Amino acid sequence: MGSLRGFIVTPNGTIKGRIDWEGSCIDRVIEDPSLQDEAGSKLPLILPGFIDLHVHGGAGRDVMDGGDAVSVIASLHARHGTTSMLATTMTAPMDHIKATMAAIALAMRKQDEALERAKNNPKTDPSPKTLNSRNSIEASILGVHLEGPYLSAQKLGAQPAYTKPAHRAEITALHQIAPLRVITLAPEDEANLRLMLELRDHGFCVQLGHSNASYEQACEAFQCGARSVTHLFNAMSGLHHRAPGLVGAALAHAIYAEVIPDLLHVHPGAIRAAYRAIPSLYAVTDATAAAGMPDGEYSLGEQRVFRCLGAVRLADGTLAGSALTMDEAFRNLVSIGLRVEEASAMLSSRPAAMLDLKDRGSIVPGARADLVVFGAECLQLRQVVIAGQLIDPAL
Numbered sequence: 573m574g575s576l577r578g579f580i581v582t583p584n585g586t587i588k589g590r591i592d593w594e595g596s597c598i599d600r601v602i603e604d605p606s607l608q609d610e611a612g613s614k615l616p617l618i619l620p621g622f623i624d625l626h627v628h629g630g631a632g633r634d635v636m637d638g639g640d641a642v643s644v645i646a647s648l649h650a651r652h653g654t655t656s657m658l659a660t661t662m663t664a665p666m667d668h669i670k671a672t673m674a675a676i677a678l679a680m681r682k683q684d685e686a687l688e689r690a691k692n693n694p695k696t697d698p699s700p701k702t703l704n705s706r707n708s709i710e711a712s713i714l715g716v717h718l719e720g721p722y723l724s725a726q727k728l729g730a731q732p733a734y735t736k737p738a739h740r741a742e743i744t745a746l747h748q749i750a751p752l753r754v755i756t757l758a759p760e761d762e763a764n765l766r767l768m769l770e771l772r773d774h775g776f777c778v779q780l781g782h783s784n785a786s787y788e789q790a791c792e793a794f795q796c797g798a799r800s801v802t803h804l805f806n807a808m809s810g811l812h813h814r815a816p817g818l819v820g821a822a823l824a825h826a827i828y829a830e831v832i833p834d835l836l837h838v839h840p841g842a843i844r845a846a847y848r849a850i851p852s853l854y855a856v857t858d859a860t861a862a863a864g865m866p867d868g869e870y871s872l873g874e875q876r877v878f879r880c881l882g883a884v885r886l887a888d889g890t891l892a893g894s895a896l897t898m899d900e901a902f903r904n905l906v907s908i909g910l911r912v913e914e915a916s917a918m919l920s921s922r923p924a925a926m927l928d929l930k931d932r933g934s935i936v937p938g939a940r941a942d943l944v945v946f947g948a949e950c951l952q953l954r955q956v957v958i959a960g961q962l963i964d965p966a967l
């Protein structure tokens with residue numbers, strides 16, 4: 573049993589009141605307009621936990637490292653408000669991707685077992701105090717975002733040059749190792765385009781990205797079941813008014829699209845334009861090993877990358893993922909003029925809807941107790957609740 577009081581962002585607007593949870597689920601959301609600030613500190617802001625559908629790394633580790641890397645990464649991002657995430661692979665030789673997926677599957681199994689233990693032994697649930705140890709709580713790993721190798725060699729961004737056309741049997745084999753939820757494809761490759769409807773019908777979310785597609789090719793891909801767009805504006809054909817490219821097709825036709833709001837990958841004005849155009853534009857971090865770490869040299873898949881002044885780049889200066897975390901993404905979106913409720917939707921309910929997750933993404937009774945608590949004044953993250961378990965991000 574747990575409880576939090578403050579300004580609560582619900583699907584029906586922000587209310588002053590209290591959230592109670594029992595075990596891993598929200599029990600009640602009670603409006604209480606009489607609630608007062610407590611002894612010198614203003615009531616906090618309580619939002620649904622953040623859902624990041626594009627995470628490569630954090631805390632100095634990369635998903636492609638295998639082993640316990642995914643767990644370390646999920647723990648780092650949990651302390652920044654991410655309560656669910658997709659572990660995201662890079663373009664690499666297929667054996668390397670398979671080994672990475674096996675490590676992700678193991679990390680997911682361990683999370684399931686821990687949740688099951690907590691459910692079966694509610695009395696032995698650790699108290700919030702003991703849960704504060706640095707690596708005890710992880711963002712829930714929802715599965716895998718396969719970012720490559722089915723990309724365009726012309727729009728690699730920071731991906732290494734192991735691109736190839738998509739192949740159904742290969743995707744099935746990967747999905748048998750760990751659940752594939754999102755697959756980024758470049759639609760200008762005929763083989764990729766031909767597979768899209770079939771992939772959609774099997775429940776995969778196909779995203780267009782790392783692509784040099786023309787507007788027409790991208791429109792055809794949306795008709796063939798593409799659901800979203802991978803880091804809109806970055807590593808794709810841009811919008812020229814006589815050749816609108818993938819960006820133009822996304823602004824004209826997409827329901828969902830990712831954007832990286834570190835204010836380095838995309839100009840705030842372009843984020844605002846996309847926010848107007850795309851009904852369910854949502855934020856991702858595209859975070860690398862450098863997230864949560866000081867300036868220095870890190871790995872991104874097989875590449876060496878450098879973190880400096882908040883950016884992560886290859887040696888030639890190409891942006892290579894980000895050092896962004898979701899709490900920073902929230903502050904950035906508010907800083908460019910989005911209302912708290914709008915920024916919150918981009919970080920929680922929209923990514924949940926994109927993956928068709930019914931049990932999280934909004935603060936409603938019956939949903940998973942995944943919550944983030946921010947100081948109301950400077951929007952500093954104070955607490956994170958994952959499946960009813962509290963973390964103090966400062967520890």
Ligand SMILES: [Zn+2]
Binds near residue numbers: 626628660893
């Ligand atoms: Zn990425």
